Amino acid sequence: MSVGRPLLHTSYASDMALFNTGTKKVAFAALLGVGLALPFVLTDDILLQLASACVAAIGAIGLNLVTGYAGQVSLGHAFFLAIGAYTGAYLSGDRGDFRAMGLGVDNMLVWLPAAGLVAGLAGVLVAPLATRLRGLYLAIVTLGLVFVGEYILTEWNGMTGGLGQGRRAAKLSLFGYRFDTDGPLLGLEVTRAQKLLLLMLVLLVIFAIAARNLARSKVGRAFSAVRDRDIAAGVIGVNLARYKTIAFGISSFYAGCAGALLYTINGRFDAGQFNLALSVLFIAMVLVGGAGTVSGAILGAFFFTLLPRFTRDVIPTVAPFVSTSSTEQFNVFQLEGILYGALVIVFLIFEPRGLFGIWIRVRNYWKAWPFSY
């Protein structure tokens, strides 16, 4: 695979390669470099939000596998996130901790895959629904999962620590090294936020590359066939039940891992979080980012995680005259909420293919620059 003329592939292997153009390689390396440098440039509060965005991106990539690649719209993502979050917290929780029971297995290498596997198993169990239903029916039935899950969690105080109080999230510890405390990292004295971002970034890269790899494999091609026309796919010999099950399983594995990691940034979580709104947020990340691409899911996750921060910061600067008194109509807090909704609306009208669509347009523009066509 030589860096030669773009889009000229001389073999099938080079067309299907992980980075099928030279530019992608360079851009990936550059982005990774920027990502690794960020913790030493930005303040802790932004770093924590970026770390959350990285974890959200893992979850969004997972949802994108089932929704964007395999075409099965699932509103049940919050359910799988919950399974992962509680598996992780349960495995690494202290034994004998009041109510919120645990096994005391701290090592990330144990609880993170375990969280993924348990959620993945749940995904496999749910998959038969997907072979029977499609479209909005499937979406709303998976939404039912979220409600059932939410109900179980509100009743199961021994696991959740009780609604409104919650329990500690999983411990970010790797063979005794803690990622969730200030301390040295490779000889540098760094804060918790810096460590968290670096860790989450590395994990995101691993999960993203794995997803991209999957997408270009036989399984990935089968997913696309199922998405584009499932009956046609069945006719040409794609085993629908099998691939829908695989899609749900892997997607839920990603969700489980993301769930287990997501709350380590806050440190605590309670059962009230895993609701419709969370599922919808992830669907929005995938759709606004660009369904069916790994980078789209990442963009979407960053967009939705950082958007509230943006609205909080931008209103006082551009409109300092807005009332900060919460009793008045159209105060700054309401405007935040309105701006959030309005940005989503305007954005989708302007570019229904999502952030990834904008990226394609921008890329094509600069590719041809200075000639506009």
Added chain:
Amino acid sequence: MKRLGSITIVALLALAGALTGCRSSESGSSGTAAAPGVTKEACPNAVDKNKGCIYLGIISDLTEGPFRALAVPITESQKAFWARVNKNGGIGNYEVDVTTYVKDNKYKPEVHNQVYQEIKGKVLALAQTLGSPTTAAIIDDLRANNIVAVPASWTSAWAFEDVILESGANYCVESMNALDYAKEKYQSKSVLAIHYAGDYGADAAAGAKIAAEKLGMTYSHVQTNSGAQNQAAAIQAVISGKPDLIILTTGPAETAAIVGNAAAQGYRGRFIGTSPTFNPGLMASPAAQALTLLYESTAPWDSWETDTPGHKAMREAIGNPAGGPNNGYTSGWVWSYPLKAALEKAVASGTLTRESLLAAAKGLTSVDYEGMLPTGAGNYAGGVDGQVKSSAIYKPDAAAVTKVTQVKELFIGPTAQSFKLEKPCFQMTL
């Protein structure tokens, strides 16, 4: 397509602008210079431009969360409280600003944590952190950075936190007082707790259980969720169980639904709710008649109209609030006194840092609540034993300004008096 070039550039500029927070500008938690949130420059809108400024943060539920109806008055009342402090000469050589760093948590723990991280480096302490799951999301960080915070909730867990400056009786004790009162006045023999999950509802329910055991009453409980339409199970538990007394820890709309429907289906026992179960607006609801007949509410302090210097100052400072006076204003005001006392003590000690403020707060043996709480309240040095345990009883009254009149003045029932808090009440298995 022409636009795309400029859009790219604008987007890049916007991104660069948005991420202006550079690491070097942050002093870190152990800065040797001035403490975070304390400046030599005067506050924006200062009364006396020659004084320095202490910035305090407020994180509350201001737009979409379930407690907005209480959170907004609490926040406005706190603004009025600190404005009055400034008008009366501030704290030593400083004035206090609580308007610059007000953030909305939407009652979501992760949002709470995010906005907290955003303002953390810019405030000395938190004048309000509303809600328990939300505050739980930042409590480790508060402890690690010695940041004192005023809660806007009454859970018994705060008794065990040094950084939290709570006021008034917690839900657990309030329920005990309610049971003592009902035992004496109505000779109740059985009690049903209808409660939300978590430390608000479960705390009160645990208090009711402890008191019921002590008073020889039969106890049962049912957990319910928010939403007036979701109360069918709770109503059914009332109708089929027919307990003499029901302890409510829900929101106002849920209270109206439960009391109204239970009465409509023939129940004639007594309801006693904690203070967040009532809202003056309920007296215009279809349940008003049932509420007047069957319902009373407990409160950790006296209502808006009471004649104490503190209440008087509050009414003067707030005037005639939009939407009418309610509990939220009183609560926001009362909660602010301990922080004022701690700030005064810390300033008097010569150094004003987060550490000195925490030390001052921990060392408070009493706080001047200007008569709004009994003398001796605010004994943070006493730890768990320094907790206030008094509650008052109110009943709905359509004629009164706040729609309630007092039935029983602040009192400590025998159960609460002899009760020793060893761990947060809600940690009991119900």
Added chain:
Amino acid sequence: MRTFLEACTRGLGQGSVYALLALGFVIIYKATRVISFAQPAFMLVGAVLVTYLVGPLGFWVAVPLAAVATAGLALGVERAVVRPMVGKPAFVVAILTLGVDQVVRVVTNGFLPSDVRHVGDPWGLRTVLIAGLSVQERHIAMLIATAALVLALFAFFRYTRMGLAMRAASYDQEAALAQGVSVGAVFAVSWAMAGALAAVAGVFSAVGGSVDQLLWIITLTALPVIILGGLDSLPGAVLGGLIVGLVQEITATYQSNIGWLGSNFSYITPYVVMMLVLLVRPYGLFGTREVERV
């Protein structure tokens, strides 16, 4: 038996509110193949409007007026932000309606100050005795109002030109367009009708209780209802609503006898019923089976 029958009357009352909400979803779905997540906001708008209008105008004027105003709002939303999305994937439009929901609800919340507000209905929590059962008047009113609206809708779809156009457009948009049906007008009328239905449902959810900003949550129960009835079936929505209302209320009454289900199993009964039905009938009770060609 008495307890059971009384639970049924409450269930039918509550179920008729679900039916109204579900009808709104189904009407929009039939016209545009989109589930509008803006319905919760319209429902809240309707209820809040009535709390303001009821003082000067009285309940009977306030409700239709609020319904019309909400319909106008829905119409505006459709024209301004949904119409440009014609032909875009259904789920993208659904997310867009979520944005609408967010904006409208935040604004509406601003009109719900710290006070609890009321729709000032004439029924309150009074009960009447019918055949020895004590039945709440408001549940009778809900049932009658829903019946009247359903009849009106039936007549509209059956006998008016617009109704015919809407039915045609829901079968095949292109064919309808070719026959001179203004599909744009069909979209607009669908949204307006759904808005009005949501407003009425909002008011009836608050009857006998109060309006607070969490009122919209009831709309979520309409989602399993429409799936249960079949996404594109109006009778399905009505029947589904009543079934869900009945099952939910009966479960609420008897769940304390079945301890292991937990104390609030009735919250999720709509979803459980939906899942059970879908296991047998994947397109709901009355939904059209999709005919797929490859």
